[in-house]
Amino acid sequence: MIKLTLSTHEISPNISEYSNSDLGGVLDKNIALGRFRNAWTICQVLNKEDSWRRLGVEAMKKQEIDFAMRVYRTIGDVGMVWTLEEFKDVEDR
Numbered sequence: 001m002i003k004l005t006l007s008t009h010e011i012s013p014n015i016s017e018y019s020n021s022d023l024g025g026v027l028d029k030n031i032a033l034g035r036f037r038n039a040w041t042i043c044q045v046l047n048k049e050d051s052w053r054r055l056g057v058e059a060m061k062k063q064e065i066d067f068a069m070r071v072y073r074t075i076g077d078v079g080m081v082w083t084l085e086e087f088k089d090v091e092d093r
Contacts, residue, residue, distance in 0.1 A: 020045075026042060027043065030042060031058045036055065036058075036059055040055065052071055052074060056071035056075075056077075065088050066088070069084045069085065
């Protein structure tokens with residue numbers, strides 16, 4: 001058996017190996033792969049509101065409402081947290 005990692009999935013587990021300019025690309029990869037926990041860590045390092053918002057939007061697209069609420073709570077977007085709270089209890093009909 002041969003293990004082959006696609007270049008799109010190659011991400012070093014040690015984020016300190018990346019410069020801040022490279023972390024934006026790594027964040028994009030993690031978000032695209034649905035690795036929200038990794039993306040969370042990168043957002044903490046970058047500490048940019050636009051990175052946090054991108055993570056929150058993608059979490060909502062994947063219907064990860066609790067995670068999206070956590071993201072928006074972190075950046076202090078109370079309105080978005082309240083809106084997501086309302087959606088959280090809505091069931092599919």
